[in-house]
Amino acid sequence: MDPSLILDGLNDAQREAVCAPDGANLVLAGAGSGKTRVLIHRIAWDIDVMGASPFSILAVTFTNKAAAEMRGRVENMLNQPVQGMWIGTFHGLCHRLLRQHWKEAALPQGFQIIDSEDQVRYLKRLIRGLELDEAYYPPRQVAGFINHHKEEGRRAAAVPLARDPKYAEWVRIYQTYEDACQRAGIVDFAELLLRAWEMLKSSEPLRAHYQKRFQHILVDEFQDTNSIQYSWLRLLAGGHKNLFVVGDDDQSIYGWRGAKVENILKFERDYPGAKTVRLEQNYRSTGNILKAANAVIDNNDTRLGKNLWTDAGEGEKVRLYAAYNEVDEARYVVDQIQKSVDDNRRRDESAILYRSNAQSRVFEELLISAGMPYRVYGGLRFFERAEIKDALAYLRLMTNRDDDVSFERVVNTPTRGIGNRTVEIIRDIARNNSISMWRAASQAVNNKLLPARAANAVNTFLELIDSMAAERNEDDLEGAVNIVLEYSTLLEHYKSDKSEKAQAKTENLEELLSAARMFEFDEEEGLGELDAFLSHAALEAGEQQGAEWDDCVQLMSLHSAKGLEFPQVFLTGMEEELFPHRNSMSDAGKLEEERRLCYVGMTRAREQLFLSYAESRRLYGQTHPARPSRFIDEITEELRDRVRAAGPARSGIVGYGGAAASAFASPMRKTGVEVANGIKLGSRVRHAKFGDGMVTNYEGSGESARVQVNFEFAGQKWLVLAFANLEVVS
DNA sequence: ATCGTCATAATTTTT
DNA sequence: TTATGACGAT
Numbered sequence: 161m162d163p164s165l166i167l168d169g170l171n172d173a174q175r176e177a178v179c180a181p182d183g184a185n186l187v188l189a190g191a192g193s194g195k196t197r198v199l200i201h202r203i204a205w206d207i208d209v210m211g212a213s214p215f216s217i218l219a220v221t222f223t224n225k226a227a228a229e230m231r232g233r234v235e236n237m238l239n240q241p242v243q244g245m246w247i248g249t250f251h252g253l254c255h256r257l258l259r260q261h262w263k264e265a266a267l268p269q270g271f272q273i274i275d276s277e278d279q280v281r282y283l284k285r286l287i288r289g290l291e292l293d294e295a296y297y298p299p300r301q302v303a304g305f306i307n308h309h310k311e312e313g314r315r316a317a318a319v320p321l322a323r324d325p326k327y328a329e330w331v332r333i334y335q336t337y338e339d340a341c342q343r344a345g346i347v348d349f350a351e352l353l354l355r356a357w358e359m360l361k362s363s364e365p366l367r368a369h370y371q372k373r374f375q376h377i378l379v380d381e382f383q384d385t386n387s388i389q390y391s392w393l394r395l396l397a398g399g400h401k402n403l404f405v406v407g408d409d410d411q412s413i414y415g416w417r418g419a420k421v422e423n424i425l426k427f428e429r430d431y432p433g434a435k436t437v438r439l440e441q442n443y444r445s446t447g448n449i450l451k452a453a454n455a456v457i458d459n460n461d462t463r464l465g466k467n468l469w470t471d472a473g474e475g476e477k478v479r480l481y482a483a484y485n486e487v488d489e490a491r492y493v494v495d496q497i498q499k500s501v502d503d504n505r506r507r508d509e510s511a512i513l514y515r516s517n518a519q520s521r522v523f524e525e526l527l528i529s530a531g532m533p534y535r536v537y538g539g540l541r542f543f544e545r546a547e548i549k550d551a552l553a554y555l556r557l558m559t560n561r562d563d564d565v566s567f568e569r570v571v572n573t574p575t576r577g578i579g580n581r582t583v584e585i586i587r588d589i590a591r592n593n594s595i596s597m598w599r600a601a602s603q604a605v606n607n608k609l610l611p612a613r614a615a616n617a618v619n620t621f622l623e624l625i626d627s628m629a630a631e632r633n634e635d636d637l638e639g640a641v642n643i644v645l646e647y648s649t650l651l652e653h654y655k656s657d658k659s660e661k662a663q664a665k666t667e668n669l670e671e672l673l674s675a676a677r678m679f680e681f682d683e684e685e686g687l688g689e690l691d692a693f694l695s696h697a698a699l700e701a702g703e704q705q706g707a708e709w710d711d712c713v714q715l716m717s718l719h720s721a722k723g724l725e726f727p728q729v730f731l732t733g734m735e736e737e738l739f740p741h742r743n744s745m746s747d748a749g750k751l752e753e754e755r756r757l758c759y760v761g762m763t764r765a766r767e768q769l770f771l772s773y774a775e776s777r778r779l780y781g782q783t784h785p786a787r788p789s790r791f792i793d794e795i796t797e798e799l800r801d802r803v804r805a806a807g808p809a810r811s812g813i814v815g816y817g818g819a820a821a822s823a824f825a826s827p828m829r830k831t832g833v834e835v836a837n838g839i840k841l842g843s844r845v846r847h848a849k850f851g852d853g854m855v856t857n858y859e860g861s862g863e864s865a866r867v868q869v870n871f872e873f874a875g876q877k878w879l880v881l882a883f884a885n886l887e888v889v890s
Numbered sequence: 891a892t893c894g895t896c897a898t899a900a901t902t903t904t905t
Numbered sequence: 906t907t908a909t910g911a912c913g914a915t
Binding site: 222223224249250251252255273275276348349350352353384413414416417515516517518538572575577579580698699700701717718719720738739741742743744753757779780 | 891892899900901902903904905
Binding site: 518521778779780781782 | 906907
């Protein structure tokens, strides 16, 4: 193959990385320096030039999105589908290993994956079962404790015993949880990694097999790896040590969830002679933006050192807006976006970034009243919705009756006369006999351990699940979902409810049917279709709702913005205590991570970067004076332009909290705006009987469209557009 | 079993 | 401010 096809268009450093000899290679890739590109070209290089078989390649990412993108781009580049290559997330790949070697991993064949929410719910049950006070052992924190230890490769028995008796109890909960999961055949996210690692570590033949198979291991976002992921890689690359890792220590922002930047340093130590390549040329931002970002990150002491540069021009200076309060800040931002839209720029060229999600509200309110469509990242995803998880729980019980998490979830959903007391009795039996809830329930029924009425209800439930399983056709996934929706009466339950919410839930359940219909089943993993679907649901919670193709202003937290870029970026809420966040200010390490977060935010901008802070901010219902963030001071003065807030507080700002604000008491997170006949979200409309009001929400379109209007005097009403005869005013 | 009331806590997120 | 969860009353 002709190497030039792969090397063309790469700069020197990129090229050096792509065709580096086998062995340990570390690519320190600054923001916007083409890191994904290097990774993809490297894979192509291995296959096309070095003649590696796709079977010998293992490429690891952190998100499904990144994995899918990488696969697509590699195939594009090689102009053919790559078969046999493993590209996926750490969790996805470990899952695959465990499915293929469930015996060696000591798991039941039909093991199920639980997500973080399930994990916390389950822990809560177990903590109660141990008769411990939830107030002293908050399930969330216990989950964090357990996950932390798992990420460090420690099982409950291996957690060093501390003098603190409270801590000993935590370990006891961990042990209880570990046993319970094993019994129920469920595996949490951290367990996927830990199990796979333990399996490879303890089984010499398996380890040898995969070490031999994966001659080329590539890792994206290496700075985000935690300890167990690092060990996992080390194990797999044990023989040949052909590890090609790409990362940026300056963009490490997930230390709080176990990521270890130190792994980059460790890498150079653990693989002596590792080659390091720095990618410092940035293809994204203009000079001033880069200089400003460099100036900020330069204040961190623990850096490997890197300086981004560009040969694009200086561009505009960074603009700084000092707002009176958060509403003024939002108004300024929305005004600026309006200006660029008037300038024929797309709305999705603008991104509003913030440190914490609570800050999105004010922006949403003002965007609605400006009639500007927007999209907020970071809500619940499809497979995380309660009604979807209910349906999935039925499916899971069908394939694994011992799945206690699912049992608890749906035993009385929808209500079928199995009350708390009854469930408690079953739980006790399960605990006392170390059996699953399902078995305990059938014992309770058979041995007459329940009052007649309860026994009857429980029995009906057991038979329901059995009949669902019996009715199901192995190779008809959609049919299985249909059976669940019908037999469980979930759909009926929501359909009979005429409320807004219930209707949305009905639609979601119907969407689940089509998700099942569209599911692309890959038989080679040795899984049944249903199990594959359930694993898929757990590992890929699904897209954020909201149509990507809509032209919407983008709102997201700084963390969610990593990896993205926008021509125009608004970095808002640049205030001490908010950003850097108050919880991260006292610890030097945490503060540096905040600074990196700032660096990540700034380097999202291609052409224009706006920073803003408010002198007074209302947060959690209380107004506090605020000081500008230290990060602002760290930007050299000549790189920024201070945009003055125009004059003293204006009536428009101060008066905002009145009638208009109350109209937005509950902003809906909608992405579209135009409803019909010139009526938009935020439009002022007049109704013959109710008077004037503002459109705050809508659903449907055309004839059947309904809009929600907040009338100044008549309050909130839903109106069918075709009948309401609304007139748009001013 | 469901509804309403009260207290509480409230970065960041993927798998 | 607000969302969530626990608890008590119907």
